[in-house]
Amino acid sequence: MSKINPKLENVPETMLWTLHNRATEAMREDGIIEDEKCIEIFKAIDYDYVKSFGKAEPSHAVRSLDFDREIRSFLEEYPDGIIINLGEGLETQRFRFDDEALWISVDLPESIKIREQFIESDERHLHIALSATDKSWFDKVPKDKAIFVSAQGLFMYFHEEDVRILLQDIVNTFEQGYIMFDTIPRLFSQTTTSKKGWKKTPHYTVPKMPWGINKSKIEKTFKDWLGKKVKVYDIGYSTFPRGVSGWFFSFLSSVPILRNITPSIVKIEF
Ligand SMILES: C[S@@+](CC[C@H](N)C(=O)[O-])C[C@H]1O[C@@H](n2cnc3c(N)ncnc32)[C@H](O)[C@@H]1O
Numbered sequence: 001m002s003k004i005n006p007k008l009e010n011v012p013e014t015m016l017w018t019l020h021n022r023a024t025e026a027m028r029e030d031g032i033i034e035d036e037k038c039i040e041i042f043k044a045i046d047y048d049y050v051k052s053f054g055k056a057e058p059s060h061a062v063r064s065l066d067f068d069r070e071i072r073s074f075l076e077e078y079p080d081g082i083i084i085n086l087g088e089g090l091e092t093q094r095f096r097f098d099d100e101a102l103w104i105s106v107d108l109p110e111s112i113k114i115r116e117q118f119i120e121s122d123e124r125h126l127h128i129a130l131s132a133t134d135k136s137w138f139d140k141v142p143k144d145k146a147i148f149v150s151a152q153g154l155f156m157y158f159h160e161e162d163v164r165i166l167l168q169d170i171v172n173t174f175e176q177g178y179i180m181f182d183t184i185p186r187l188f189s190q191t192t193t194s195k196k197g198w199k200k201t202p203h204y205t206v207p208k209m210p211w212g213i214n215k216s217k218i219e220k221t222f223k224d225w226l227g228k229k230v231k232v233y234d235i236g237y238s239t240f241p242r243g244v245s246g247w248f249f250s251f252l253s254s255v256p257i258l259r260n261i262t263p264s265i266v267k268i269e270f
Contacts, residue, residue: 003046015089020049024056052204078146086132087154147177156209185261186212
């Protein structure tokens with residue numbers, strides 16, 4: 001079968017980076033994630049993953065499993081809740097679930113186009129080709145049910161103002177739910193926006209990530225933005241199974257002064 005050339009650039013191309021890391025982990029005998037659909041898509045795409053992103057590592061599989069765990073617990077609490085994935089790219093999360101909930105995927109038109117080459121939408125799995133910052137996707141979401149908004153690998157590509165407005169609009173529009181997303185520290189963000197940028201490999205410079213937040217600012221920032229009643233959980237990442245990135249991560253997390261500048265995962269309850 002001939003492979004598909006995704007012809008993606010800028011931030012949409014980064015969906016291939018996370019796909020590369022998740023699929024490679026899923027193909028390992030000792031891999032932490034099981035995901036046949038992810039492997040199938042990975043193999044069907046004509047792209048030199050290693051040339052662009054380097055050797056695969058487990059961080060994105062760890063992140064996906066952290067999001068899976070929180071969504072499972074949400075569905076136990078609200079079996080008829082709605083899961084809204086912003087910037088879902090080629091994440092195959094819904095194939096890792098056996099549930100009856102409504103899943104809504106919101107991504108840019110060029111990204112939904114490539115997603116639909118592999119993953120069909122249906123009445124329980126909607127695809128919306130819009131920027132997450134375009135509030136017209138709100139109209140497609142029933143307002144009488146709890147929601148779980150998930151944004152993996154997305155908000156760092158936004159400006160802080162856009163993140164703030166989006167979070168405020170969600171909390172002010174919907175009755176109740178959770179918003180979960182990952183964050184990067186400011187230093188990391190500044191590296192990507194510097195003149196040199198972050199050259200991940202000689203062939204690939206990561207798109208600018210304008211929004212970073214240090215861990216010490218997480219709780220106060222979101223309470224200031226969203227009001228004291230929201231609950232803010234700085235969940236962090238689960239332990240990495242192996243590899244240099246995991247060692248580095250554990251090292252940063254174990255030194256109090258450095259812990260502040262580790263990437264994190266945040267869940268907001270409203
Ligand atoms: C790093 S990828 C993450 C993909 C997926 N969440 C995952 O973890 O594999 C970033 C994703 O954000 C999407 N994206 C970028 N800007 C966006 C926007 N304004 N609104 C919605 N999605 C956006 C890209 O198209 C891409 O799918």
